Amino acid sequence: MPVRRPSPWQRKVLRHRRLILAALAFVITATTLCMIRPMSAPKTLAVVATHDLTAGTVVSASDIALAPIDGDALPRDAITATTPIIHHALLAPMFSGDVIRQRDVLDSKLIHRIGSGSVAIPVHVATSAAALVQRGDHVDVLAGNPNAASSDQNSASTVATDVVVLIPSVTTSSSSMLGASVGASGADVVVIARPQQAAAIAAASVQTTLLLALRGADG
Numbered sequence: 001m002p003v004r005r006p007s008p009w010q011r012k013v014l015r016h017r018r019l020i021l022a023a024l025a026f027v028i029t030a031t032t033l034c035m036i037r038p039m040s041a042p043k044t045l046a047v048v049a050t051h052d053l054t055a056g057t058v059v060s061a062s063d064i065a066l067a068p069i070d071g072d073a074l075p076r077d078a079i080t081a082t083t084p085i086i087h088h089a090l091l092a093p094m095f096s097g098d099v100i101r102q103r104d105v106l107d108s109k110l111i112h113r114i115g116s117g118s119v120a121i122p123v124h125v126a127t128s129a130a131a132l133v134q135r136g137d138h139v140d141v142l143a144g145n146p147n148a149a150s151s152d153q154n155s156a157s158t159v160a161t162d163v164v165v166l167i168p169s170v171t172t173s174s175s176s177m178l179g180a181s182v183g184a185s186g187a188d189v190v191v192i193a194r195p196q197q198a199a200a201i202a203a204a205s206v207q208t209t210l211l212l213a214l215r216g217a218d219g
Contacts, residue, residue: 043068047079049094055135056167056190057090059105069099077102089190091135091167106167120166121198122188124205129212130169130187137165139191142211143204159204160197162215166190 048067057063064082078099079085089106106120123141133139141160167190189212193201204210 042071044071044074044078045069045080046074047082047085047100049096049098049100051096053090053094054169055090055093056169056188059085059088059090061086064100067097073099075099075101079105089167117194118192119195119198120190120192121201122190123201123210123212124186124188125210125212127169127187130189133165133168133189133212133214135165135168138162138215139165140213140215141191141197141201141204142213143207144209144211156211159200159210160193163191163193163197166192 045066046069047064048069050063050065053059053063061082064085066080066082069078078101085100085105090100090104091106092104094100094104139162140158141163142156143159144156169187169189191201201210
């Protein structure tokens with residue numbers, strides 16, 4: 001039988017078969033990758049820290065910015081606007097790029113959730129004492145007597161018992177928060193207390209040095 005000669009278009013296909021096969025392989029590979037690669041979640045603008053921030057920092061406009069965050073990585077209580085948290089204090093340290101959540105910022109609602117009728121008040125203590133406590137610790141506030149002898153059992157008296165640490169150490173150089181500030185000789189630990197306790201703390205703080213005693217688990 002006579003051999004049929006390939007048609008012109010068949011000859012073109014045979015001549016460029018390697019290129020055609022490579023193109024088909026590329027299309028198949030790209031299609032497969034699209035099918036197995038999960039679609040990226042939509043991004044949402046959220047408030048992030050522009051640099052490292054310590055707990056107690058009073059937020060300024062330069063401390064925060066809006067940044068697009070993947071929906072899968074966005075916390076449910078992420079803050080999505082900068083204005084509401086300006087001049088509010090942070091309750092936890094933040095690293096540069098961290099998403100700031102509602103639980104990280106002090107507001108009046110948080111104080112009410114901690115206890116009905118409770119108030120926040122700073123207790124000025126030595127910097128070393130402030131470094132020993134963390135948010136949520138239960139402490140007693142003591143008034144020390146610098147003129148008492150070291151052997152005197154009455155050298156310290158209890159001002160308030162079982163108050164809760166809200167901010168371990170307030171750090172802000174430009175403004176004060178709840179009357180708190182940081183000085184060269186100590187730091188302010190903000191605690192949640194009942195009004196009577198707050199009044200006792202305020203009265204004692206102008207007369208003597210205040211100390212913190214960490215309570216055990218059984219309080």
